Amino acid sequence: MKSSGSIRPFFKTARPVILFILVVALLTLLASGMWSCHDHFWQMLAIFVAVLGILAFWNQKLYYEIRRSKAAEAALRDTEIRYRLLFEYSPDGIVILDPDTARPIEFNETACRQLGYSREEFARLSVSDFEITETSEETRARIAKVIRAGRDDFETRHRTKQGEIRNIHVTAQTIEIMGRLVYHCVWRDITERKNMEQSLRGSEEKYRSIVDNIGIGVALISPYMEILSINSQMKKWNPHIDPKHTHICYRAFNNPPRDSICIYCPTVKTLKDGLVHEDITETPMNGQVFNYRIISSPVKDEAGKVIAAIEMVEDITERKKAQEKISESLKEEIRSRQIVISMLEDNNQVRERLENSLKKLQETQAQLVNAEKMKAVGTMASGIAHEVKNPLGIILLGVNYFEGILPPEQADNRKMLQMMKESVERADSIVCALLDFSRAPALKPEKQEINAIINTSLELVQHKLKLHSVEITCELGKELPKLFADKGKIEQVFVNLLNNAADAMPKGGKLYVRSYLSRLEASENKVGNREEDFFRPGEEAIIVEVEDSGTGIDGNVIDKIFDPFFTTKNRTEGTGLGLSIIKNIIEMHKGLISVESKKGQGTKFTIVFKV
Amino acid sequence: MEKKKVMIIDDEEYFLALVKINLESTGKYEVRTLQEARDILSQVESYKPDVILLDMLMPKMDGVQVCGMLNDSPAGKHIPIITLSASDTTEDRLKMDKMGVVDFLAKPIEKDELIAKIEKALQNR
Numbered sequence: 001m002k003s004s005g006s007i008r009p010f011f012k013t014a015r016p017v018i019l020f021i022l023v024v025a026l027l028t029l030l031a032s033g034m035w036s037c038h039d040h041f042w043q044m045l046a047i048f049v050a051v052l053g054i055l056a057f058w059n060q061k062l063y064y065e066i067r068r069s070k071a072a073e074a075a076l077r078d079t080e081i082r083y084r085l086l087f088e089y090s091p092d093g094i095v096i097l098d099p100d101t102a103r104p105i106e107f108n109e110t111a112c113r114q115l116g117y118s119r120e121e122f123a124r125l126s127v128s129d130f131e132i133t134e135t136s137e138e139t140r141a142r143i144a145k146v147i148r149a150g151r152d153d154f155e156t157r158h159r160t161k162q163g164e165i166r167n168i169h170v171t172a173q174t175i176e177i178m179g180r181l182v183y184h185c186v187w188r189d190i191t192e193r194k195n196m197e198q199s200l201r202g203s204e205e206k207y208r209s210i211v212d213n214i215g216i217g218v219a220l221i222s223p224y225m226e227i228l229s230i231n232s233q234m235k236k237w238n239p240h241i242d243p244k245h246t247h248i249c250y251r252a253f254n255n256p257p258r259d260s261i262c263i264y265c266p267t268v269k270t271l272k273d274g275l276v277h278e279d280i281t282e283t284p285m286n287g288q289v290f291n292y293r294i295i296s297s298p299v300k301d302e303a304g305k306v307i308a309a310i311e312m313v314e315d316i317t318e319r320k321k322a323q324e325k326i327s328e329s330l331k332e333e334i335r336s337r338q339i340v341i342s343m344l345e346d347n348n349q350v351r352e353r354l355e356n357s358l359k360k361l362q363e364t365q366a367q368l369v370n371a372e373k374m375k376a377v378g379t380m381a382s383g384i385a386h387e388v389k390n391p392l393g394i395i396l397l398g399v400n401y402f403e404g405i406l407p408p409e410q411a412d413n414r415k416m417l418q419m420m421k422e423s424v425e426r427a428d429s430i431v432c433a434l435l436d437f438s439r440a441p442a443l444k445p446e447k448q449e450i451n452a453i454i455n456t457s458l459e460l461v462q463h464k465l466k467l468h469s470v471e472i473t474c475e476l477g478k479e480l481p482k483l484f485a486d487k488g489k490i491e492q493v494f495v496n497l498l499n500n501a502a503d504a505m506p507k508g509g510k511l512y513v514r515s516y517l518s519r520l521e522a523s524e525n526k527v528g529n530r531e532e533d534f535f536r537p538g539e540e541a542i543i544v545e546v547e548d549s550g551t552g553i554d555g556n557v558i559d560k561i562f563d564p565f566f567t568t569k570n571r572t573e574g575t576g577l578g579l580s581i582i583k584n585i586i587e588m589h590k591g592l593i594s595v596e597s598k599k600g601q602g603t604k605f606t607i608v609f610k611v
Numbered sequence: 612m613e614k615k616k617v618m619i620i621d622d623e624e625y626f627l628a629l630v631k632i633n634l635e636s637t638g639k640y641e642v643r644t645l646q647e648a649r650d651i652l653s654q655v656e657s658y659k660p661d662v663i664l665l666d667m668l669m670p671k672m673d674g675v676q677v678c679g680m681l682n683d684s685p686a687g688k689h690i691p692i693i694t695l696s697a698s699d700t701t702e703d704r705l706k707m708d709k710m711g712v713v714d715f716l717a718k719p720i721e722k723d724e725l726i727a728k729i730e731k732a733l734q735n736r
Contacts, residue, residue: 382698385697385698386668386697386698388697389697389717389718389719390623390626390697390718392718392719393623393626393697393718393719393720394623394625394626394629394719395719396719396720396721397626397629397630397633397719397720397722398629400633400722400723401629401632401633401636401722403722404633404636404722405636424719428719432699435698
């Protein structure tokens, strides 16, 4: 192409020269003719020039012919290369088969590669060597069909050299090459696509199965509120909906059907703004109202336009009823608690009452335990009494015998016998006190004047009090109501207390005995602990106080003084049962006894009797 | 002076011995002791006591039963009975009164008190 490019300008510039030569040759011929051809030279020259001009002209034409031919040849070669490239580098296998033998005439690299063969190997194959869907006869029949029809598209499967099965889409047609019809095939390997389709189909089936069995309704709703699709749960709730027909959701999903869009419908909002919306319905259905929780999600096209909405519907009718019930219960509970709180806030007495109740329960428990203990002590005491008193009796009679036979001059022996006798008596008194303490004697209560009992008791211990130089002050209330009491037992109480007072004042002192009528206050005399059993604040009671200015009781032991066998006296002076017995007697009369004492200053016993 | 016959029934052997020695040491009493009351009626018939001292709490036959037997028998119904007991309650005393017992003594017993009660019972016979 480059050489022709350099010649063309030459001919372009040579053309006027050739024309000039031709004109000169013509003029020479004309001149020689005019001059009657006398001069041959000029004639010959003119002819020569004319021939030369003609030759030059002919040469130029030939040149153009050659050049055109070369250009066509180059273009053809170019086209062939292009088509060869297209043929060889096609992503699909291209095979031209001999329709008679089904063997390849021509094929590209892709066709070989698809089946894993080299060109040489592939050239020796026939279709039946790799075709596994069709038999040889079927292949021949198909080729015949394509020849008749001119074209066919179908899917088949090929086995590669390695034994792998590939899915192939075949576009077959007949073409004529050099006057001969051949079978032209384009093989597209669709194995990956097929696998993907299968996978997608599996996924679709899986998701459809999930959607159908999740227990919630799913519906696809168009922008015109048409039901496009429903899952099996929705079908179960709405068996009248036939997916083959067009249904409008607000008509189909309600019974009786609604004439307009439901006011709460979240799907309308989703279709409008493309966002997820949620609401709870009140759906009339066969005379009842059902509550469904609907979540609407948009379905958008590639451009982002909302083309449908998916409704996920959950039946929450029962749950809502249960929640309402729980809510009511909670409200009621809250109301009750608020009342309690307001009561607690407004009136601390409630708390005090609760504390008192607890205290009372603890006291009752302690009393019960104590009562059980006392019962056990009682059982034991009566047994002990018999077993101890008999040997004591034997010892005493033995002592008596020796007293009778001992000569009067053996004073020391007599003194020893006397000590033995006193010890027996002391042991006997302990056993008697134990019996007295443990026994619950039946009271013989009668109407009694408390002051009379106090006076009798004072007379009984008067001698001892005088011996101890005790100054007695009696402040006995006048016209006190009569008590319902066992005179002997109450006397025992006062005698015991007065004796204790005398013992507490060995070097003299003052004794106050008071009796008076009093209106009880819960906060005083610790009456409030048991006011519900025996006393109530505001009730009248007779109070008796026995107060001495004696040695007093140590603060460490004051809580124990009513305990059985507790004593601060010398072991020879007391059994430790006196105050326990007093407490028992007072409690049998449904009274209270309490003690106040200061070490070195004195002790006051206060007894409260129910009137 | 004829000695008065005292019969004492108690399950305590030492007690019986000491009552016997104390009473007989006075020279005024003749004492027969019984540790159980099984053949009390035949003993009373044969011994013919002037007074009976009877323990209330005995293992085989208690004082109440013995009192009943004596009261029901011609030989025993006129013999004064003084009961002896370690238990000294009002209830016990009332029970003894009902049985026709003339007196009651709570253990441990002093010799002088015992003699005083026996003498009193003998006088009232």
